[in-house]
Amino acid sequence: MDERLDRTCPCGSGDPCRACCGRYLTGLGEGGAAPTAAALMRSRYTAFALGDVEHPSATWHPSTRPADLHLDDDTRWLHSSVGPTTGGGPFDRAGTVEFTAVFRGPDGRGELREHSRFVKENGRWLYVDGDVGVV
Incomplete structure (x- = not known):
């Protein structure tokens, strides 16, 4: 396991990453299935923040x-923050998640907003696509 998982989770929960999104990460963590579409969205953000390209x-x-x-x-x-969701629960087959991520890049600070779509196949949530805006 990676020492980055011992730090506070980038998703903003305040929990250690290993006990939060880290348990779902494919490249750094255990690769377990996220129970909801919102949990998968948070873990995908965490993967980007930690440099885990395998998980997304x-x-x-x-x-x-x-x-x-x-x-x-x-x-x-x-x-990041997760906003309203539709479906995406443990017993749903599809769902959407409103998501905002704040970043700093070469051109300064920005904000990515996405209305993301998910489906559940074989007991695992999968990101399908999203309507993205960057401000």
């Missing part, structure tokens, strides 16, 4: 997954 790729639906996924080394993810 492994949790991206095969029909929309990019052939190559590269993380931008010049982007530092600062914090």
Whole structure:
């Protein structure tokens, strides 16, 4: 395991990463299935913040997954928040999550807002796509 998982989770929960999103991370953690679409969204943000490219790729639906996924080394993810959700619960098959992530890049501070769509297949939530805006 990676020592980054002993720090406070980047998702903003205040919990140690290992006990929070780290348990779902594919490249750094255990790779367990997130129980809800919102939990998967938070773990995907955490993966980007920690540089775990395997987790976003492994949790991206095969029909929309990019052939190559590269993380931008010049982007530092600062914090995130999950807003309203529809569906996406433990017994649902689909759901949406409103998500905001604040970052600092070469051009300064920015905010990514996304209305993300998820499906549940074989007991695992997968990110399908989202309507993204950057401000």
